[in-house]
Amino acid sequence: MRVSCVQSECVGAMKQWVALLRMSFATQSLATQRTEARPGYVLRGGSGSSASAKYGGEMGRKYAAEFVGTILLVFFGAGAAALIFGYGLYGSSYAAGVVAVALAFGLIYAALVYVTGPISGGHVNPAVTLGALLSRRIGPVQAIGYWIAQLGGGIVGALLLFWMMRTSPHYSKATVGLGANGYGANSILHISGGGAFLVEVLLTTAFVLVVLSLTREEASIAVSGMGIGIALALVNLIGIPFDGASVNPARSFGPAVVVGGTALSQVWVFLVAPLVGAVFAAILHYTLHPLPTGLRLPGLHSARAEGVAAESVAPESVAPESAEPEDPGRMGG
Secondary structure, three states: OHHHHHHHHHHHHHHHHHHHHHHHHHHHHHHHHHHHHOOOOOOOOOOHHHHHHHHHHHHHHHHHHHHHHHHHHHHHHHHHHHHHHHOOOOOOOHHHHHHHHHHHHHHHHHHHHHHHHHHHOOOOOHHHHHHHHHOOOOOHHHHHHHHHHHHHHHHHHHHHHHHHHOOOOOOOOOOOOOOOOOOHHHOOOOOOHHHHHHHHHHHHHHHHHHHHHHOOOOOOHHHHHHHHHHHHHHHHHHHHHHHOOOOOHHHHHHHHHHHOOHHHHHHHHHHHHHHHHHHHHHHHHHHHOOOOOOOOOOOHHHHHHHHHHHHHHHHHHHHHHHHHHHOHHHHHO
């Protein structure tokens, strides 16, 4: 009778495993259907060879969306910085000027996420694109295309801003500028180049981590844009006094190219540091959320595998206690 009980337990365990496997396949199928049904999900826009084949004809629209989006970001964000700090429109309260510029960047970025998100993913930031690449949400070819479109959009946005600024007889490129980032004499707090590099790495890590977290499959699209915009506004609130708060190589590249001079010689910090921050953000994102399919990270993957193994062993250790009422001796007693 004990043998028959063991056999019945084995059969029951096998049925449970089959049910779990069926549930797993069903979940994967549902996730695939959701991804295919929403190709324009924020930060995505088609990844992998099959997606590239299916949406290959739309790559031009994606690059155009990133190009136009970055133009608008630089025009409104850097434009607000140039007007408020270049002309001293903050009045007697410098803090009010910082808040105004931070809100300008946050609001335009939130709007762009909703406008360009369904088309290209709404990156308009090479650091965000790098985070999406490292998270396996886009491929390397698409990332390179995005970077070209974003840097080009930054230059065009700065040129449009410069064109508009020149219509005023009070404008001077040397004194008013175009809201370019900088350190040393170009910093409110006169921080060093190393300090600016550190600030950009820390701020970009926090910002890109928020973007990656708010654009997961489980995240709500309805609130992702405002959440990302608020995060950018907060980053600018703390970063503007240090170096003008870049966290976006395209935002810094365009104004620096058009203005030239010291801004152009210092722009390397605002090109490299945000990309370093994006790498750290992707690593932190992996530690907090599931890894992309097919991606294995030494150490992190093994630690998660051990955790899963421990969870799978736990029910087996409880099984003998739950099986005690079926013991022949007790049943016969």
